[in-house]
Amino acid sequence: YYPRGEERKNYILNSHPCFSSNFSNEDLYVTDLKHALCLFINNTSYRTDRQGIIFNDREHNIPVLKDVWDEKKKRIKARNFAIFAPTGEGKSFLANNILRQYFEMGVRLVIIDLGGSYTKFASLYPEQYTVLRYESGKSLGINPFFITKGDDVTPERLEDLSVFLFELIGEGTKPKKEQSVALKKILHAYYKKNAEGHSLDSFYTYIESQRENLLTQLHIHSDYFNIEGFLHILSEYVRDGLYSFLFETSEDQSYKIEDKRLIVFELDEVKDNKEILSVMLKLIKTAIQRTIWQNKEEKGIILFDEFAKQLKFDNVLESVEFYYQAIRKQEGAIGIILQSINQLPDNSTSASILENTQVIYSLNNEKGYKELKNRLSLSSHDLNQLKSIKNNLSGKRKYTEIFIKIGKESNIFRLEVPQEVFAAYLTDGGDNEAIMAFYKESGCMEMAIKQFVQLKSKEL
Template sequence: MRTVTTEQAYGIDGFIDNVIVSKAGAITVPCLLDNPECYSMDQKDMNIRHDKFFQSFSTLQPNTFVHKQTVFIRDKYRGNFPDTFFGNARRKHFDGRLYLRSKCVLNFISYGYESLNKTYVENPISFRKSLAKADKEKLDAFLESVQTVYANLNDLKDTRLSYMTQRDIKDYIFDFVNGFHGDSGIRDISFRDRIYCGEKKGVMFTVCDENYLPEKMYVSTLDSTLESSNSELFMSTFEKIGVHLPCTHVVNEIWEFEGSLYRKELDIRVKLFGQHQEFSEDIRYKHKQLVDYQNEMIAEKNLMCRYNFNIMILEDDDEILDACVDKVKDVFRTNDFKFYVPTFEGLFELYVANVLGREHKIPSEYLFLTDLHASLCFSLDYDIFKDDEEGIYFNDRIYQIPLRRDIWDAKKRRIPARNSIIVAATGGGKSVTALNIIQQNLDQGIKTVIVEFGKSFYQLGQLYAGRTLHVDYNGSEPLGINPFLLTSEGLTNAKIRILVQIVLKFLRSHDLSDDTAQVVSLTKLIKYYYDMKPEYPSFPDFYHFIQDKKESIHKELDIKEEYFDVDYFLHVGSEFVSGGIYENVCKYSELEKQMEQNDLVIFELTQIKKDPFLVSIIITILFDTVDSKILSDRSIKGNLVFDEYAETQALKDTFSGEDVHSAVAFFYQKIRKENGAITTVIQSPAQLPDNNYTKSMISNTQLLYVLPTTETVYDQVIEAFHIKNDSHINLMKSIKNHFAAEKPCSEIFIRFLDLYATAVRLELAPEIFLAFQTDGEVWAELQKRMQMYSSMEENIEDFLQERKSQKKKHISPILMNDDS
């Protein structure tokens, strides 16, 4: 048995900035490496990544070690949710769930400095000047080569290399040599049949001999960690013992580079086996392999190196330890690798060699001669899913813990704006997805105006009762929204354009293009009207203004009569003044003020669904109110949502041809303010007409959400959104719903333009599952019960308690989860 103290394992003499000077006479430069998130790369991406690492490592100096150490810590989730009904429900449901957190360190070590330790001890501040000339030149060349690797790897997709600070390095090594206990305790480490460190036991596996390798090495292989689908996702050979191994473990890769020295060693082996090939068939076969390998190395300009791959599992739970040991063995066997399990002295030596700054002390028997391309095939490429700094909570795809994605992206890291489209089949979860986003937006202070033909959001309004305005508009009461009332910005060009748009809709005009004589005439008339400083501007007042100046208006504004037909204007526009069929559209009420005062405004237009012209008018006026009244205050963020948009866009006035779709497409183009967004929910792009309005909507969409659907719809999405990135396409087609699983959830593909895409899950706490009901028996029962409760929150909590006591499982498996 071998026992060492933390100090003995630590091995650091001191620091120069963020560079370690080790007691063993080496210079070490540790960097943090952020890797792409799981499932995000296709074969092409992985080949590019492989080649970039090869090119980067090829520039390193002789007497250089590289150590890639990826640490995975099993931990219990603790969320930072707001103290609200929804936040508390998420905290209760998810806190304590097991998951992995990770950190990857890429460490560069240069050794063989004869004057290093002596000069550092004598003068740590300016020791570099006192180094022997040869050592100084060697150190400068090493640091320059590290900088080259640093620059190259930072060019990779979704990859970031950053230098660690002294504090980070000290904390990291302290955690490593103390067994990742997560406290400040110092522990001895014993090496027997296993590693013993505090409450934890450990096992190590290593590939340390070229004979342990299979016949062929691969950069990537098909990802088998998800249920099969009509897509191909890829991973590295050993990815299953990375993010998918549910225990505390450390994956180590150690390279030693010696320039042309190892090529000469290969030449000697070829010659040696050639001299003895007549003695046996095995030697003859090995000689042929070596000759082929040598020729391949020359042809590919490959680089020889010595390499070790090892994994350490360290757990305080024997059951988890044994299960993960079996899983690691299975991964080795499945990929046709042999492995060695060190114990006692060998276990001690390999463990210490994995401590940052001690890598060059690894015993030579643990390193085997190979080429750089082959060694890189061992590397883990993926990282766990990591939270954005802010955003909306979904769930990650591995451990199903809450995962935050910044879909507003105020800092514009991924997208310049945030207009979105949600695509999902009937019953596929689109309303729940929209509710999840909208509910969290409300908690984050984003005002939301929803246009719907149903009651999908009615219950959400009940949960935000003091902040919600629900308008079930029937056309018989004053709408109360006055687009002619200006804000503090005054009559801007943008405001003139929207007023022209509204007036043309009132007139049922077919031609709304900006270069028509009618548009120019209306622009002049509206500017002239405001120049007269009306006391209370409105469409009826504008109408009477034109009526009063009927005889002189053309001459005063130099407008030809054929460019603006006053009689037509007065005749058709009369429908919107007192006595007209649509007089209530322009009549005053408190509604507009209430819209500004509430955070959630739901316009239910079911009752006027049979009047597409009126629907189009109201949607246009709503857009103006959101854009000019709500979003004009830059401190307020706002989102306009159209639910079941396929049904909405089909509404069309048979007389004028005016439809809702053209109006919404106009909004997508015009909402460019940093504090505004528009969202539509559809079943398929094929539901939208193939015209310029649809093309305009799609070209002005930055966020695409797709829920599990058919191959036909996936293909329609690819075509409509011109998706050419294979990794995005395969990721989208890989999503599935898991409603019958132990932890029921749906999956959502989210695409941020061309640069970034991810797949997330959505698992609901029982309270939120009930809160997001949009119809059906459960919804009807909750609504019926509201007569007995003062709030929907209290109603839902009692409902859950009753169902748990009765053990009625017909609602959802998630509601009966004893851990919830």
């Protein structure tokens, strides 16, 4: 016997998931999970979202859109993301792919990079990007005290500035209300007394010259503001202090980034100095607050790449966490890229970062995914999916496979890109050097990539 006509139609239409109740009991049978899943796979396909980032499905390589922003926040509450994989597995390549597409949808990007993986992508948009590079012993050109006119001294501005100073003196982000009020009063008085030349140095001098009667004048109890301690800690950052060069700038350069949509901070040279790096991150945050995200409705993403080693330093981890707190009020997201989840130390700061990270990407990891499963409380289904990841980075058609979990939903996607795109994203090796050499010659990244692709096709 085999079904024909209407019967056959009945079998075909109802053998989709959730339709089994239309079968009679005689049609049903019990089988093991493997067998059932084999049939199940034939009945489902990748669902493409209305909007999102383009990936490929792993079965037929068909492009699919994956909505990892979740405009209405139906699937996630915070859209911050993290990418995990050992070195060379394609994290920065994936981040290039995600960021480029966001950028083209009008999202503003701030990339804080210690490894130079975004230079090619950024230089494809010469009008819209800017790079602020840290050079040893020089300031980044950010002056958080800088104002252009008196009305710039808004309560919000004083609030941000006081938070910056508390962070700088190591009081953390949540100083006591009494302390915070005291510092804001002093800042306010400083701006009233001094019409120009605002800087950390001049603020320092102001407090120092008034140290005898400043608190009495402003009706601040000495318990609420420790002038001596404040001057002592800040002495490292002013005059001939060890780190004074970080603040040596009269003009604020942040106007340079004001209208740029793609901003890269290259901090390669500061990698190993945790003190400078953490001050740098705080300065960058003030610049972002003042310029990029003045308009809270505007979408933006801040990405931290190659920060793994630095996150072990307490004050760097905290500086990164400050960004998470700041972005809550904005239409934005923060992305971090790590080789292993263990690079986030097991403490409350990391816990708060992970809690706020609801979009997870993981690439292939030969060492397994146990830590990831434990720290992120992944399900066994998630783990099975992770274990099924396979890359092909040596064949003719190269791709990586990626586990993406957004809120509670997870799936595996593939990332296979055209040659030109590959050239724009690749981060290392001779190919990268070849493209950069072409770029140096012509000063045009698009042309350099075309030349490279031509060169490659001749080689084949």
